[in-house]
Amino acid sequence: MRHPSLMSDQTLFRDPAIFETTHLPEVFNYRDAQMNDLAFALRPAVQGFSPLNTVLRGPPGTGKTTAVRRIFAEVREVTQRVVPVLVSCQTERAPNTIYSQIFFAVFGHMPPRSGVANERILEKVALRLIERKAALVVCLDDAHYLIPDGTLNRVLSAILRMYEAWPGTHTGVFLTISDLATDFSRTLNPATLSVLHAANVYFMPYGAAEIREILLDRIRMGLYPGVVPPAALEYLVERTYACGDLRMGLDLVRRAATTAEREARTEVTVGDLAAAFEVSRHLEVATVVRTLSSSERAVLDAVLAAWVEGDGPATAGAVYKRLGERERISYSTFHERLGKLEFLRLLDLKVRHEKGRTREIFVREGVEEVLQVPAGSSGASLKCAAGVCDDEKCRYEGGGG
Numbered sequence: 001m002r003h004p005s006l007m008s009d010q011t012l013f014r015d016p017a018i019f020e021t022t023h024l025p026e027v028f029n030y031r032d033a034q035m036n037d038l039a040f041a042l043r044p045a046v047q048g049f050s051p052l053n054t055v056l057r058g059p060p061g062t063g064k065t066t067a068v069r070r071i072f073a074e075v076r077e078v079t080q081r082v083v084p085v086l087v088s089c090q091t092e093r094a095p096n097t098i099y100s101q102i103f104f105a106v107f108g109h110m111p112p113r114s115g116v117a118n119e120r121i122l123e124k125v126a127l128r129l130i131e132r133k134a135a136l137v138v139c140l141d142d143a144h145y146l147i148p149d150g151t152l153n154r155v156l157s158a159i160l161r162m163y164e165a166w167p168g169t170h171t172g173v174f175l176t177i178s179d180l181a182t183d184f185s186r187t188l189n190p191a192t193l194s195v196l197h198a199a200n201v202y203f204m205p206y207g208a209a210e211i212r213e214i215l216l217d218r219i220r221m222g223l224y225p226g227v228v229p230p231a232a233l234e235y236l237v238e239r240t241y242a243c244g245d246l247r248m249g250l251d252l253v254r255r256a257a258t259t260a261e262r263e264a265r266t267e268v269t270v271g272d273l274a275a276a277f278e279v280s281r282h283l284e285v286a287t288v289v290r291t292l293s294s295s296e297r298a299v300l301d302a303v304l305a306a307w308v309e310g311d312g313p314a315t316a317g318a319v320y321k322r323l324g325e326r327e328r329i330s331y332s333t334f335h336e337r338l339g340k341l342e343f344l345r346l347l348d349l350k351v352r353h354e355k356g357r358t359r360e361i362f363v364r365e366g367v368e369e370v371l372q373v374p375a376g377s378s379g380a381s382l383k384c385a386a387g388v389c390d391d392e393k394c395r396y397e398g399g400g401g
């Protein structure tokens with residue numbers, strides 16, 4: 001079917017911002033029970049006491065962050081006696097930057113960039129809270145990112161034990177977790193667990209009918225009428241339901257509508273959505289990859305180059321050697337970074353027992369596509385595929401290969 005062409009200055013988007021990941025939807029259906037639980041957890045704070053610590057658990061794109069943003073916005077409207085702070089742990093990974101965000105929420109400006117110890121920042125925050133008779137609620141969004149190097153433990157302990165150093169402070173936390181396997185009893189130390197003592201609020205994946213309504217609502221607000229015909233909508237719902245992440249659906253609509261617009265069509269087709277899916281399906285991996293530090297990224301790049309070159313799992317020894325040609329890195333640091341990449345679900349590590357323990361590294365689906373390393377692009381000379389056995393470690397220790 002031929003579509004009427006569009007003038008070049010015409011657009012299919014009524015409001016492109018509706019499809020931005022940062023957009024806070026006006027209508028937030030199907031999460032009333034969770035919103036009630038969060039309101040209940042905040043009630044003591046509104047009354048001048050510490051809020052109830054709460055963990056929001058659910059797969060990616062099920063509305064956890066949106067629920068927190070909405071309830072925090074409501075709190076700001078009704079009282080000044082609660083200071084809500086939302087910290088994205090995908091971007092803020094160090095205690096200092098997290099405390100700086102809290103400082104900003106309390107004072108309206110950032111603390112001096114350097115030379116101020118964490119303790120001093122927290123002290124200033126605590127004294128101001130006491131002066132204002134205000135309670136602090138910090139949401140650590142995607143808190144699992146802070147687990148591998150112990151940052152979550154340190155930050156939680158500092159926030160929740162403020163009352164010990166500065167009596168009269170009232171503090172609490174919300175933690176959002178999309179990695180359902182996260183078990184705090186194994187990752188936090190007992191002293192932190194005893195002050196955390198959190199209740200769980202679950203965000204189950206939306207059903208297909210709920211996804212349809214949510215997406216339709218966004219389409220109505222973001223696009224002009226008729227841009228997404230029924231067949232395209234069905235495909236969209238099917239794809240989004242299959243992955244469970246609403247972000248996928250929103251991204252597909254945005255990309256497909258942009259394609260249709262570029263080709264001067266007034267409707268998106270199933271083909272536009274299918275093409276968009278090829279790009280969007282690795283959205284989650286792309287998001288995680290963007291949060292890696294340059295040193296973590298270097299390890300991932302080396303793994304991928306070895307993986308592509310060897311057409312399958314690389315051994316830890318081969319990757320370590322390859323990496324050692326570019327930077328000085330001890331085996332334990334390398335091992336730590338590998339562990340982190342596994343924790344972030346970018347890699348799988350498997351031990352093979354063959355003349356000692358050989359660690360094989362498998363690259364998870366989507367990583368290669370996201371990193372887009374052309375086959376055989378580097379390191380052809382590194383054909384020494386000896387695995388690193390635990391008892392071999394010392395050979396590599398000290399870096400440089």
Ligand SMILES: Nc1ncnc2c1ncn2[C@@H]1O[C@H](COP(=O)(O)OP(=O)(O)OP(=O)(O)O)[C@@H](O)[C@H]1O
Binds near residue numbers: 176
């Ligand atoms: N009930 C809903 N109504 C409208 N939009 C929703 C609803 N639930 C989620 N969304 C939208 O889906 C997208 C993802 O939601 P959100 O960021 O809150 O998910 P999340 O559970 O925090 O994901 P992650 O664990 O990956 O951080 C956002 O654009 C949000 O506006």
